[in-house]
Amino acid sequence: MTPKLLTELVGTFLFLSVIALSQAAGPLAPIAIGGVLMVVVYMGGPISGGHFNPAVSLGVWLRREIDVVTMLTYWLVQLIGATLAFVFGYMVSGHTPGIVPGPHVTWIQALAVETVFTGLLVVTVLNVAVTKATAGNSYFGLAIGFAIVVAAFAGGPVSGGAFNPAVGWGATLGKALFGGGNFDWFWVYVIGPLLGGAIAAGIHWVQIARTETPSVATRNDPSERAFAAETSEPRH
Template identity: 45%
Template sequence: MKNYLVELVGTFFLVLVIGLTVIDPGAGAMAALAIGSTLMIMVYAGGPISGGHYNPAVTLAVWMRGKCDAKDVAPYMISQVIGASLAAFAVDYLKGGPEVAAGTIEIGPAILNELLFTFALCFVVLNVATSNKSAGNSYFGLAIGFTVCVGAYAGGAISGGAYNPAVATGISLMGLSSWANIWVFLVGNFAGGILAALLYKAVNPDEYGGVTE
């Protein structure tokens, strides 16, 4: 149960910061840095307890990699979505709703952007937080947080830069994204997580009993 609570709390603060900085027009370009920093902080805080996923796509990738029990997959994802939803309600209370209307997105570019940067995030997570080669490192949180920061700067204007189905739920509840677009995030994010896990297995056969070249 403590794992699920940590996932809820970490996702809550990630989505809370997303909402407060994106809704605030004064945050500007610093919003991406604040978001990435929040993820980094929460990963360091909760990583030793739950793994610090805070993202259903990451949970899927870590499960495919073999570092998350199947029984924990659904509870992790549910906890993450609950945390994101609670954060959306908190942002609405604190800010009184978005000051900018949800924008329209182009479906093709949005799906590709969400897939690519979710893939990057999940691939980084698998390599710095689950790999035997990098076990015991102290940079895992920094690498993960800055991956999201990079994605927010590079692709935020294309799709909204969720890279996380729980975040997509949160920003939809806040009115920062249209519910009609939720499927774009779900498809792109989960596809990115799956591809990251498959590539990780392909380039790390020694961790699965295979032969290295």
């Protein structure tokens, strides 16, 4: 396993382990979730780009910063990390939270929330961790972490708050294996976030279309330039 894939696997596992165990934190859970995302993004950003979310990987691929093989292998290890995280959560706590929308929420409401707030997360990632003009900044992890805090507080009570297909997969699978759950809502946590990631990539393209040209996907890991503070200089 390459260092990049290992980083995505470990980072996704750590991030989603906190999600799996944060139910006990009650109303403060979004702060814990945003905090751990900030930590793993700072940890993994210089190595893999710090995605830990298939919707983020999709957005970065659509911006031509990684190639399709990298995106698909990232997706694979992210889903493995998600599975391990929710199994671990059940092993140490004896329960699994699952994920479903709030009471009386329709599928279209849940889908809309997952799309909009995943879009918020991905467009933040693209602007602070991919855009050349912000390369080498030291705040990228804070911005990304707070994006998920905002999303969880505002959208979590409506949709259940995945904003990440790996979260939808791990939570749904964990509940199905250990809590008698089902996959009825799983598609919402796949389609919504991926749609949000695609829309975010389009927004980012419009934002920077006149100021910079994206990298060619076949270059070797150009997304890492955003995290190379010592060697990268902002370009406009």
